[in-house]
Amino acid sequence: MxxxxxxxxxxxxxxxxxxxxxxxxxxxxxxxxxxxxxxxxxxxxxxxxxxxxxxxxxxxxxxxxxxxxxxxxxxxxxxxxxxxxxxxxxxxxxxxxxxxxxxPSSVSLACARLGWPQDQVQVVSAVTNPVDRLHPHLQPDRRILVLSRTAQTPAEVAQLLVARGYGKSAFTVLEQLDGPAERVRTTTASDWSHEVDPLNVIAIHCPPDAPVLSTVPGLPDDAYEHDGQLTKREVRAVSLSRLAPVPGQLLWDIGGGAGSIAIEWSRHHHTNRAIAIERDPTRADRLERNATALGAAVTVVQGAAPAALEGLEVPDAIFIGGGATAPGLFDACWNALRPGGRLVANGVTLETEALIIQWYKTYGGDLVRLDVQRASPIGTMTGWRPAMPVTIWSVVK
Known part of the structure; x- marks a missing residue:
C-alpha cells in the first residue's frame, strides 16, 4: 500500500x-x-x-x-x-x-430533480451489465433508475420496455446532472426518439397496469422457450425453496434444459449468479436465449457432467435436474459444494429415484414426492390429469 x-x-x-x-x-x-x-x-x-x-x-x-x-x-x-x-x-x-x-451521486441528483423518495427507487447499472438485466425489476408502479453506459443506452432501454409491454412507462432522461449543460426530458418509453449526451441517467416509472412477471420462484411455464425439458412451475417453486437462494451466491444447475432453475435463482436478487451445465448444444443455445429474455445472470457451459464441472467456480448450491445417473456425478458435486451449501436432486424415473433414495440413506436430508394434478377438459366436462410424480431430495452439507 x-x-x-x-x-x-x-x-x-x-x-x-x-x-x-x-x-x-x-x-x-x-x-x-x-x-x-x-x-x-x-x-x-x-x-x-x-x-x-x-x-x-x-x-x-x-x-x-x-x-x-x-x-x-x-x-x-x-x-x-x-x-x-x-x-x-x-x-x-x-x-x-x-x-x-x-x-452527490447521479442517483441522489436524479431523485432530487424528480421528487422521488430515494429509498424506494431501484437502481440498475447498465454500465457494467447488459441492458437485459433490467427485466426482473420491471413491475407495476415501480420506480427505476438506470445508470447509462453510452448515449445509445436510453434508446436500448426504451426498446426493451416496449417489447415487454411497458411502453406506457413514464421515461425521463437526465443529462449532465448538476452541470451547466443539464437537461431533463420526459416522454413515454414508446415515444422516446431523442439523441442524448453520453453522461445520462434514465428514470422509469412503470404503469400500474403493466404485465406481472414476478421474481418469486414459479414463473409460468410459457415464460420459457422449451422443448418439454423443463422443470414445471410447481416443482420448480418447491425445488427453489429448498435451494434457498441467498443474495450474492452461486448455483450450479446440472442438466439445465430450458434453464428455469438457474434463471429463477438468479432473478431472486441482482447479485445472484448461476452456471447452467447442459450437454445438448441446441438446448444450451435455447437456455442462453431464455436467460437473456428474463434478465438473469446465467453462464451456460455446454458439456456433460461430471467432466464439464472441472475448473468451475465453487458453488453455494447445486441442483441436479438431469444426468443424475452419470457415474461419479454426485461425488463430484458433493466434493465441490461449500460447507453449508445446499444440494437438491429431482428424479422422475425409477433409476434416478433409486439413486436418490440411496443418497438420502447415506447423507440424510429431506425426501419428498410431489404429485401435481391439473384441471383438463374431459369431453364436455372437466377433470384432473396427473403429471408424473417427482421425487425431491434436499440436503445441507
Missing part, C-alpha cells in the same frame, strides 16, 4: 466549483492525479499533479498504475459518489482502505 492513503474525490459536471473545501485541498496536495480524460479536464490546469488518464481496460492496468506511483500522494477522480458503482469500491477491494471524499 502507498505510504500515504489514496484519496478518491467525487466530482460532478460542474467541476472545481462544485467541490467541497476538503476535496479541493486534496487535489491541491496531490502529486499524481488519476481519472478519465473528461474528469481530468474538469480540474484547474494550475494543479501541480501529474495527470494520468485511465488506460483501457482499466481493471487490468489499475494495479500496475498504483505500483508505478507507489509512495506518492495519489488522488483518483470519480464521477459522483465513488463508492456507489464507482472506482472507490474497486480500490477498497484492491487496497483494503482508501480515503473517500464523496460528491
Amino acid at each position: 502507498p505510504a500515504d492513503p489514496i484519496t478518491v474525490v467525487g466530482i460532478g459536471p460542474d467541476g472545481w466549483a462544485g467541490l467541497t473545501s476538503p476535496a479541493q485541498a486534496a487535489l491541491l496536495q496531490a502529486e499524481v492525479l488519476l481519472g478519465s480524460p473528461r474528469q481530468l479536464a474538469l480540474t484547474p490546469s494550475s494543479l501541480d499533479a501529474v495527470r494520468v488518464p485511465w488506460p483501457s481496460p482499466l481493471s487490468e492496468a489499475l494495479p500496475r498504475l498504483l505500483e508505478e506511483h507507489h509512495g506518492r500522494r495519489i488522488c483518483v477522480l470519480a464521477s459522483g459518489d465513488p463508492t456507489f458503482h464507482g472506482i472507490g469500491t474497486t480500490l477498497v477491494r484492491l487496497l483494503g482502505a482508501v480515503h473517500v471524499i464523496p460528491h
Whole structure:
C-alpha cells in the first residue's frame, strides 16, 4: 500500500466549483492525479499533479498504475459518489482502505430533480451489465433508475420496455446532472426518439397496469422457450425453496434444459449468479436465449457432467435436474459444494429415484414426492390429469 492513503474525490459536471473545501485541498496536495480524460479536464490546469488518464481496460492496468506511483500522494477522480458503482469500491477491494471524499451521486441528483423518495427507487447499472438485466425489476408502479453506459443506452432501454409491454412507462432522461449543460426530458418509453449526451441517467416509472412477471420462484411455464425439458412451475417453486437462494451466491444447475432453475435463482436478487451445465448444444443455445429474455445472470457451459464441472467456480448450491445417473456425478458435486451449501436432486424415473433414495440413506436430508394434478377438459366436462410424480431430495452439507 502507498505510504500515504489514496484519496478518491467525487466530482460532478460542474467541476472545481462544485467541490467541497476538503476535496479541493486534496487535489491541491496531490502529486499524481488519476481519472478519465473528461474528469481530468474538469480540474484547474494550475494543479501541480501529474495527470494520468485511465488506460483501457482499466481493471487490468489499475494495479500496475498504483505500483508505478507507489509512495506518492495519489488522488483518483470519480464521477459522483465513488463508492456507489464507482472506482472507490474497486480500490477498497484492491487496497483494503482508501480515503473517500464523496460528491452527490447521479442517483441522489436524479431523485432530487424528480421528487422521488430515494429509498424506494431501484437502481440498475447498465454500465457494467447488459441492458437485459433490467427485466426482473420491471413491475407495476415501480420506480427505476438506470445508470447509462453510452448515449445509445436510453434508446436500448426504451426498446426493451416496449417489447415487454411497458411502453406506457413514464421515461425521463437526465443529462449532465448538476452541470451547466443539464437537461431533463420526459416522454413515454414508446415515444422516446431523442439523441442524448453520453453522461445520462434514465428514470422509469412503470404503469400500474403493466404485465406481472414476478421474481418469486414459479414463473409460468410459457415464460420459457422449451422443448418439454423443463422443470414445471410447481416443482420448480418447491425445488427453489429448498435451494434457498441467498443474495450474492452461486448455483450450479446440472442438466439445465430450458434453464428455469438457474434463471429463477438468479432473478431472486441482482447479485445472484448461476452456471447452467447442459450437454445438448441446441438446448444450451435455447437456455442462453431464455436467460437473456428474463434478465438473469446465467453462464451456460455446454458439456456433460461430471467432466464439464472441472475448473468451475465453487458453488453455494447445486441442483441436479438431469444426468443424475452419470457415474461419479454426485461425488463430484458433493466434493465441490461449500460447507453449508445446499444440494437438491429431482428424479422422475425409477433409476434416478433409486439413486436418490440411496443418497438420502447415506447423507440424510429431506425426501419428498410431489404429485401435481391439473384441471383438463374431459369431453364436455372437466377433470384432473396427473403429471408424473417427482421425487425431491434436499440436503445441507
